[in-house]
Amino acid sequence: MPMNDTLQMISLVDLSIAFIPVVIALAFLYLWSLNVKQASYALSRMLIQLLFIGYALSYIFYSDNVWLITSILLAMVSISCWIALRTLPEYRLVLFKQGFIAILCGGGFTLLVISQGALSLKPWYQAQVIIPLAGMIFATAMNSISLSAERIFSELDNKTPYPIARKQALNAATIPVINSLFAVGLVSLPGMMTGQILSGISPLIAVRYQIIVMCMIFASAILSAVIFLLLSEKTIKKIIKKKHSTQV
Structure with a gap:
């Protein structure tokens, strides 16, 4: 048919x-x-x-306005960073800069490679492509940072040495994205692939796009979490040290 x-x-x-x-x-x-x-x-x-x-x-x-698209992307980074740190409301402002840079660099680098390398998007600010891609990337980075931030504070509160706590935090951030890699195609058909198939695109073509999506989700999750944990190390250590000193 x-x-x-x-x-x-x-x-x-x-x-x-x-x-x-x-x-x-x-x-x-x-x-x-x-x-x-x-x-x-x-x-x-x-x-x-x-x-x-x-x-x-x-x-x-x-609109076809490069400044409007750029402003929207930066707003998406800011909002995703603010949401990512909602589990640590008392440290939101302190860690916001590190979270913003982590999502901007980890997610932004992934978006750049996908849009300009894999998809060869010309011009780069085609809103109907760049905004949905950025939404998936920044949302993944947001969840990754949220999980890693919550986990590292939990580990350090239990007096876990920082290198081990950082390792556990990164591991926690990777669990959802790795689970999605295992499940895709067997348990679930992701939204982008399903939408393309419903719109009449061949499943063989839809699969290629979905592979790109899964790669960018995996990369943005890990890169953003790594950058956040590296940038925030000194700040987190100061927070934990002050917290423990007040408890003594």
Whole structure:
């Protein structure tokens, strides 16, 4: 059977059908006396946020403005860094610079190699390509830094020597991305690959793009975590030393 050239347009009526299982799921939460208000609020936010970003991206994708795209990428780095350090609220400002540089360098280097090397993107600031790629890369770097930061403080609080604590922190940061490498193609079909297949692209082509995506996710996760742990070593040691001295 030949593959479809275009993906079917989803009407508002079709979109509303997707909420039928959602309503049933909410009903079970209500019947079992769980937090249906929180779930409803989360769903409402999801709907509003996605509709907003849909309109925003429609404007951004047609802007063809290098300064706008650059500003958006830097904003993405800043926001991802701030979110990454949310598990350490008291040290957010202290470690923000190291986190920002780690995501910018680790994620930015990966984005540069993928966009200019593997994809040969011309010009480099094509928003419809560079922003989705940057989103995947920076989100991965964000999660990696969050896991490594939380783990290294936990290890150092238990008086683990710093080299061992750093090793354990990096190991913790790699677990999700390595699990995804094991699972891809066997347990899950990632979103990008699924979207391409649904849009009518050959699975053989979609697989190539997904390999690129998995490579950039793996690299950005580890590089960003390594850079963060190296840059923040002195700061983290000072924080732990001060923390332990006040506990004595």
